[in-house]
Amino acid sequence: MKWRTGEAGLRRFGNPATRTIFDVPAHIIDGKALAEKLRGEIASDVSTFTNESGVTPHLAAVLVGEDPASAVYVRNKERACANVGIGSTLHRLPAETTQAELLELIGQLNANDSVHGILVQLPLPAQIEEKAVLDAVSALKDVDAFHPENVGLIVQGRPRFLPCTPCGVQQMLIHHGVQTAGAHAVVIGRSEIVGKPLVNMLMQKGEAANATVTVCHSRTRDLNDITRQADILIAAIGLPLFVKADMVKPGAAVIDVGINRLEGKLVGDVDFDQVCEVAGAISPVPGGVGPMTITMLLRNTLTAATLLRKTS
Ligand SMILES: Nc1nc(=O)c2c([nH]1)NC[C@@H]1CN(c3ccc(C(=O)N[C@@H](CCC(=O)O)C(=O)O)cc3)C=[N+]21
Numbered sequence: 494m495k496w497r498t499g500e501a502g503l504r505r506f507g508n509p510a511t512r513t514i515f516d517v518p519a520h521i522i523d524g525k526a527l528a529e530k531l532r533g534e535i536a537s538d539v540s541t542f543t544n545e546s547g548v549t550p551h552l553a554a555v556l557v558g559e560d561p562a563s564a565v566y567v568r569n570k571e572r573a574c575a576n577v578g579i580g581s582t583l584h585r586l587p588a589e590t591t592q593a594e595l596l597e598l599i600g601q602l603n604a605n606d607s608v609h610g611i612l613v614q615l616p617l618p619a620q621i622e623e624k625a626v627l628d629a630v631s632a633l634k635d636v637d638a639f640h641p642e643n644v645g646l647i648v649q650g651r652p653r654f655l656p657c658t659p660c661g662v663q664q665m666l667i668h669h670g671v672q673t674a675g676a677h678a679v680v681i682g683r684s685e686i687v688g689k690p691l692v693n694m695l696m697q698k699g700e701a702a703n704a705t706v707t708v709c710h711s712r713t714r715d716l717n718d719i720t721r722q723a724d725i726l727i728a729a730i731g732l733p734l735f736v737k738a739d740m741v742k743p744g745a746a747v748i749d750v751g752i753n754r755l756e757g758k759l760v761g762d763v764d765f766d767q768v769c770e771v772a773g774a775i776s777p778v779p780g781g782v783g784p785m786t787i788t789m790l791l792r793n794t795l796t797a798a799t800l801l802r803k804t805s
């Protein structure tokens with residue numbers, strides 16, 4: 494039985510024509526399981542690419558200083574690369590690294606033909622200007638899709654790379670039968686890494702898109718009134734357990750992008766325990782968007798390796 498958003502805002506299972514309603518718990522959008530399935534497909538594509546080209550796709554990640562969310566990311570993505578046959582190198586730089594030193598490293602990675610994807614972990618320490626660093630990454634190796642050229646291509650609806658977290662969210666919606674066309678999608682958060690690109694992608698023509706999109710942020714008035722109108726609610730604000738049950742329309746699909754540490758535990762931006770009583774479908778943390786972000790990074794690294802072969 495497919496989960497669906499009810500126009501009356503009820504968790505409707507069964508036959509919508511007869512309006513049979515079952516009171517059932519929210520459908521869990523299991524990002525971990527989906528990530529595993531998609532990684533199987535990526536592993537097979539990597540193997541085909543490597544057999545045909547003799548080239549092993551390679552990702553270089555740069556981490557400056559320490560950040561809790563970045564630490565989780567680093568730990569999981571190295572293993573994920575190895576599991577699908579992608580090579581990876583982690584460049585760990587001290588927190589006091591200067592912008593010039595970081596730009597020097599990026600120049601080297603840009604020029605290195607055996608590096609196909611480059612990822613600079615955000616946030617960067619205060620003395621470094623993020624924009625200057627992201628602009629310096631070769632647009633053809635920009636597996637995060639943060640370079641202005643790649644952002645422009647996304648906005649115009651002809652992406653080269655799709656940003657990993659937003660793309661992971663779209664895949665979760667597709668694979669769990671959440672209809673986006675004509676739906677009201679409300680995104681809380683306007684970051685360059687999640688909110689802003691996701692809003693753009695959801696409003697485009699195409700799969701997992703064609704939504705009516707509203708973007709909310711820290712300056713939004715009457716936030717709850719807006720979030721309660723969402724058929725699809727996406728929380729990407731970076732505040733632990735921020736989204737409560739009274740902010741959610743019954744039957745809505747809720748996607749939790751947050752990765753926060755609270756009392757030593759990993760929690761999302763959604764108060765899962767109460768929101769799951771109201772939502773029609775909900776993604777957990779951990780085991781939701783996080784593993785999907787990594788999966789999309791693997792796909793983008795393969796895309797980058799393919800692109801670089803074509804252009805060299
Ligand atoms: N340039 C850049 N791109 C990013 O995409 C980026 C970044 N910088 N900086 C840090 C954040 C954080 N992030 C995570 C991705 C996956 C998990 C992840 O695997 N989460 C597992 C964790 C499970 C666990 O190990 O406890 C889960 O949610 O199930 C976490 C965090 C990407 N980020």
Ligand SMILES: [Mg+2]
Binds near residue numbers: 562686752
């Ligand atoms: Mg984040």
